[in-house]
Amino acid sequence: xxxxxxxxxxxxxxxxxxxxxxxxxxxxxxxxxxxxxxxxxxxxxxxxxxxxxxxxxx
Numbered sequence: 001x002x003x004x005x006x007x008x009x010x011x012x013x014x015x016x017x018x019x020x021x022x023x024x025x026x027x028x029x030x031x032x033x034x035x036x037x038x039x040x041x042x043x044x045x046x047x048x049x050x051x052x053x054x055x056x057x058x
Contacts, residue, residue: 018026028035
């Protein structure tokens with residue numbers, strides 16, 4: 001039976017695994033356009049929610 005990609009092999013178990021933070025930072029650098037777009041959409045959405053709540057509760 002051949003190992004599936006989800007099963008660790010002997011060579012993989014001896015190498016240190018990168019941390020989740022390092023992987024996230026690497027992905028942010030590699031996909032900077034997508035990260036900036038998502039950050040902008042999140043910021044606009046949060047500001048719209050806060051302005052909407054301020055308007056409703058004035």
